[in-house]
Amino acid sequence: MNFGGRTGNKICQYMSLSLLRKVFGVRVSMLSSMQKPLEHLFIKLDLPGENPKCFPRYTKQLNFSVLYRKLVAESHELVLPDAQPTHYPLNESVYVSDYPCPPDILFPLRDQFRQELVFKKELTDKARQKIAEGIKALGIYTNKNITKVTVHVRRTDYIEHIKSRYQLTPLDKLYFQRAFDFFRKKVPYPVFLVTSDDPKWCKENLIDKDVAFVGSSMEVDLTLLSLGDHHIITYGTFSFVSSFLGRGIIVYPYNENKWPFFSCTDSKIFQLQPIPRD
Structure with a gap:
């Protein structure tokens, strides 16, 4: 390979x-x-x-x-x-x-891969610490009833890549607000934990009373993103694998006849949820 x-x-x-x-x-x-x-x-x-x-x-x-x-x-x-x-x-x-x-x-082997590819303890410990700090920063001191939704926002190098290869503009605030609202209506007490290669954009556009930026190093971010109860992803394999190795629903940007596109979007087994990006 x-x-x-x-x-x-x-x-x-x-x-x-x-x-x-x-x-x-x-x-x-x-x-x-x-x-x-x-x-x-x-x-x-x-x-x-x-x-x-x-x-x-x-x-x-x-x-x-x-x-x-x-x-x-x-x-x-x-x-x-x-x-x-x-x-x-x-x-x-x-x-x-x-x-x-x-x-x-x-996707049919998702559970098998979750058991096969287990992140090292030191990465998991650091990721859990970042999650706890993010939740505390929102003024929430217990996660007993919280639904943790991890959010990966890829921008920087991918802005030009998706423009030249797929004729797509970068995902804007609208996509994330739709994704946030999907979970706000679906699950109790959602908290959105954001990591990104563009922290400044996230802090200026996404932070809210239930949205915290928890980005760290690449390895910790990858681990953290897999620890959510559900996931919101953007473009690229980093987004995909981090959510795939997690559990729950994966919300992804949908644009008809444009990349990325997952078949079986209505499958309850695969737990994929398209959200319009435009």
């Missing part, structure tokens, strides 16, 4: 690789270049790591969607937890060369 990209990409790539093993029973390994940064985040990784230099250069390269369709076609049946595949579906080694993050086929 390609090891490029930032933290969100690497976690998505790891999960995509793990998915191939879980579903099709194929042997997989990750390069040490992907293994090492993930080991700083999680207690343990179930996938083996290797560093064969020939993989990217000489092994057949496929993108994930092509390989996935090939495995579906080659496998007579999907692998169940206690079953074995009817035959081994690959007759050659493959190097996955792109940056897969397929939400629709990852």
Whole structure:
């Protein structure tokens, strides 16, 4: 599996690789270049790591969607937890060369990945401390009845990226207000805990009597975002994986025929809630 990209990409790539093993029973390994940064985040990784230099250069390269369709076609049946595949579906080694993050086929395994990718205790402790400080700053001294909704706001580098690649403008205050109001009507005592690469914009546009900025380092933010009862995300794999490794409903920006788009948006199982961004 390609090891490029930032933290969100690497976690998505790891999960995509793990998915191939879980579903099709194929042997997989990750390069040490992907293994090492993930080991700083999680207690343990179930996938083996290797560093064969020939993989990217000489092994057949496929993108994930092509390989996935090939495995579906080659496998007579999907692998169940206690079953074995009817035959081994690959007759050659493959190097996955792109940056897969397929939400629709990852979501059925959400609970499994939550158990597999557990953040290290020191990160969890720091994240819980930031959450407690944020709640206290709002004048709330007990979280007994609070519904914690974590919010990730990605701006800076993504403003130009989504403009050039997807012809989208940055998410503005309207999207977040709609997302906040969705939870204010749905759950008791929601508190919105915001992290972002643009703290200034968040503090000027989002802070309210039930909204606190709790941003910290990348590792702590990633952990903190996964600890919410529910989640509001923006664009990018960092937003997605942090909410995916959490629990509850994931609110995401919806714009018809524009990225990002999740299939099965009406699924009660997947707990995805689109909110219009414009």
